[in-house]
Amino acid sequence: MALGKKARTLKDAGLSRITVSLDALSQPTFRLMSDSDVAVHKVLEGIAAAHAAGLAPIKVNMVVRRGVNEHEILPMAEHFRYSGIILRFIEFMDVGSTNGWRMDEVVSARDILERIAAHYPLQPVDPNYSGEVAERWRYADGGGEIGVVASVTQAFCHSCTRARLSTDGRLYTCLFASQPGADLREPLRSGATEQALSGLIADCWTRRDDRYSQLRHAATAPGTKWRCPTLAGDANVGS
Numbered sequence: 001m002a003l004g005k006k007a008r009t010l011k012d013a014g015l016s017r018i019t020v021s022l023d024a025l026s027q028p029t030f031r032l033m034s035d036s037d038v039a040v041h042k043v044l045e046g047i048a049a050a051h052a053a054g055l056a057p058i059k060v061n062m063v064v065r066r067g068v069n070e071h072e073i074l075p076m077a078e079h080f081r082y083s084g085i086i087l088r089f090i091e092f093m094d095v096g097s098t099n100g101w102r103m104d105e106v107v108s109a110r111d112i113l114e115r116i117a118a119h120y121p122l123q124p125v126d127p128n129y130s131g132e133v134a135e136r137w138r139y140a141d142g143g144g145e146i147g148v149v150a151s152v153t154q155a156f157c158h159s160c161t162r163a164r165l166s167t168d169g170r171l172y173t174c175l176f177a178s179q180p181g182a183d184l185r186e187p188l189r190s191g192a193t194e195q196a197l198s199g200l201i202a203d204c205w206t207r208r209d210d211r212y213s214q215l216r217h218a219a220t221a222p223g224t225k226w227r228c229p230t231l232a233g234d235a236n237v238g239s
């Protein structure tokens with residue numbers, strides 16, 4: 001069921017904040033980016049419902065791909081100015097060999113900020129916590145906050161704190177990991193204490209050496225081919 005109908009239920013169930021993906025306001029561009037037939041107005045209705053239900057903060061993630069939706073950077077910024085919703089621009093990332101990633105399709109976070117600041121001056125904002133993924137900025141005129149995630153041009157594996165738990169209880173220590181770092185389902189089902197689980201997670205995290213984005217960045221000289229260390233296949237870099 002769509003967020004527009006679920007927002008209040010989610011809030012009542014204890015959800016406090018939410019992040020929504022929206023890569024464009026125009027339907028054709030959104031379809032190109034998302035490869036789905038979801039209507040943009042439905043996504044916007046969901047965001048409005050989440051706002052009305054009191055979920056906060058609400059973040060909207062926009063992946064920016066050169067030549068596909070970069071023309072939507074300014075319209076998206078203008079749409080969410082003064083809305084209380086934080087729009088975050090994310091550099092176009094590869095996901096192994098599945099999205100045909102090329103370095104020359106990346107619009108850098110610096111470029112995105114410059115395009116917005118040319119119309120609406122921006123000021124830096126301190127991070128909420130050490131290792132925060134998005135760099136925070138605010139409109140100088142009080143129009144609200146935006147963020148940029150420079151996951152390609154400024155890889156942040158060294159400070160990454162993001163673990164991911166799959167629906168079958170496996171802990172992954174990197175977005176690009178093909179193998180889980182630990183199985184938490186079995187200990188959970190056999191009644192492991194919180195302390196034991198905490199120890200398992202800490203042990204798994206201490207042993208991790210993931211740095212996919214940093215390795216990719218080091219290997220992305222124009223004209224080279226980047227071989228993903230964890231997933232099969234190459235991605236083209238440059239032309």
Ligand code: SF4
Pocket residue numbers: 155156157158160161162173174175176210211212213214
């Ligand atoms: S590539 Fe992996 S380790 Fe690096 S920032 Fe992304 S999730 Fe974290």
